[in-house]
Amino acid sequence: MHxxxxxxxxxxxVYGEFPDPTPQEGEVLINVRxxxxxxxxxxxxxxxxxxxxAEVxxxxxxxxxxxxxDGTRVGFAAQRPPYGSMGELTVSFAPLxxxxxxxxSDAxxxxxxxxxFSSWLPFASQLKLEAGAKVLILGATGVAGKLAVQIAKHLGAGRVVAAGRNRxxxxxxxxxxxxxVVSLDQPEEKIAAEFAQEAGEHGFDVVLDYIWGRPAEIFLGSLPRSLEAEGEVRYVQLGNSAGPTATIEGNALRRAGITIIGTGSMPSLDIVKDVWERMTDAVVKGSLTIDVDEVPLSEVHxxxxRETPGRRLVFVV
Ligand SMILES: NC(=O)c1ccc[n+]([C@@H]2O[C@H](COP(=O)([O-])OP(=O)(O)OC[C@H]3O[C@@H](n4cnc5c(N)ncnc54)[C@H](OP(=O)(O)O)[C@@H]3O)[C@@H](O)[C@H]2O)c1
Incomplete structure (x- = not known):
């Protein structure tokens, strides 16, 4: 195959020849589109x-x-090296x-x-997002952040604050x-002041952070320090586009009642399947959009x- x-x-x-995969027990063979x-x-x-x-x-x-x-069109995850999704054929664990x-559309x-999945799965599993919740998306200008804004609203968030750089x-x-919206492309004191104003006395219920680094430090340092009895700020760490590390003041964590959650593990397959059905249904109904640029797989190298801010590049086979 190519x-x-x-x-x-x-x-x-590089685009080239690779041996065809043979499905093992529990896997399905997929003609990739x-x-x-x-x-x-x-x-x-x-x-x-x-x-x-994985070895090259x-x-x-x-x-x-x-x-x-049998012709059924599926979304899949390819998780058995050396067979990734960018080939004419691949294999996937059948339940995925x-x-x-x-x-x-395919793309x-x-x-x-x-x-x-990055936002809908935590909203549906660990977070159990409640109607009316106040949500902050850090990195809302990226593909995942733009979807998170839409998904939070779709699932009933009361107020969604979106922070990013790209104007x-x-x-x-x-x-x-x-x-x-809060611009991260302004002096740090102004960013912190806007976060503090939005947080008000009760902070946020949920924060989805796709960027980490300095913006996370500014945000966590800006929260009011008197929330311990008021509730919990559930802070989900999803990505680190702005930096791999962030220094967090112990006082800020305690006084602002923050719980930091990583999302490395996957919930049960039932939840994943249910979220996929609801997510694609939202696309069909027009309440969820994603900007894509389609490129032939032969041009992969x-x-x-290529920089495609806020848009997802999709290789078409
Ligand atoms: N854990 C998960 O399940 C999961 C799933 C999807 C994505 N992620 C992670 O989330 C991150 C974003 O993914 P994506 O798909 O949205 O990628 P993307 O479309 O490339 O977006 C990148 C985002 O990072 C921001 N950014 C980059 N450098 C920055 C900096 N120095 N300071 C502040 N913001 C900066 C961009 O802001 P501007 O456009 O405003 O410049 C944009 O919002 C990645 O780290 C990715 O690995 C995790």
Whole structure:
């Protein structure tokens, strides 16, 4: 088959020949139609924390959309190296191949999987988002953040505050459901003042943080320090586009009643399946949108490091 093959760790994959996969017990064989290029997909090609010791050569890509041998169109995760999602064929653990409804294109479904689940799964599982909750999205201008704004509103959040740098994307966020945007492209005192004003006396119920680094430090330092009896700020750490580390004052954590949650583990398959059905249904009904740029898989090498702010690049097979 043809595939996007990682031949050197840290280098973009090249389009070339790769042996066809043979499904093992519990797996399904998939004719791939579209595969999204996510930050996770990039991490797998160079970061040992994510590649689980995969040895080159291997096929790039983590998730995508394709057809089973009976013709059913599915969204899937490819998790058995060396077979990633960016090949003409791949294999997936059968329970992680979910039907894609009519009305959702291959590219949209492929683009939705990683960033859509990133907010909807914690909202539905650990967080059990309550109607009327006040939610802050840090990194709301990225693909995952823009979806998180829409998903929070769709699930009944009362107020969604969206923070990011990119001005054009910030301007788009109110039309996606943000009640207020906070620019991270201004002096730190102003950012902190806007966070503090939004937090008011009772802080936020939920924070989804896709960026970490300095913006997380500014936000956590800006919270009122008298919330211990009032409730809990559930702070979900999802990504670190702004920096791999953040220094947090102990006082801020205690006084502002913050619980930090990592989202490395997956909830039960029943929850994942239910969220996928609700998410794709929201796309069909027009209440969830994602901007995609489609590129032929044969152009993977040149497109790999292309900047597409707020839009998801999807390779079409
Ligand atoms: N845990 C999960 O399940 C999960 C799932 C999806 C994504 N993620 C992670 O979440 C992050 C965002 O993913 P994405 O798909 O939304 O990627 P993306 O579309 O490339 O968005 C990147 C985001 O990071 C922001 N950013 C980059 N550098 C920054 C800096 N120095 N300071 C402040 N903001 C900065 C961008 O802001 P501007 O555009 O405003 O510049 C944008 O909002 C990545 O780290 C990704 O690995 C995690």
């Amino acid at each position: 595939a996007a093959v990682v031949r050197t760790i840290g280098q973009p994959p 579209a595969a999204a290029l996510t930050n996770l997909g990039k991490l797998v090609t160079y970061d040992p924390d994510y590649s689980a010791g 050569p291997f096929v790039a890509g983590v998730e995508g959309v394709g057809t089973l041998q 191949a979910f039907p894609v409804p009519d009305g959702v 949209t479904a492929a683009a939705l999987i990683n960033p859509g 054009a994307a910030l301007e788009q966020l109110p039309s996606l459901g943000a009640d207020r 040149d497109a790999w490091n």
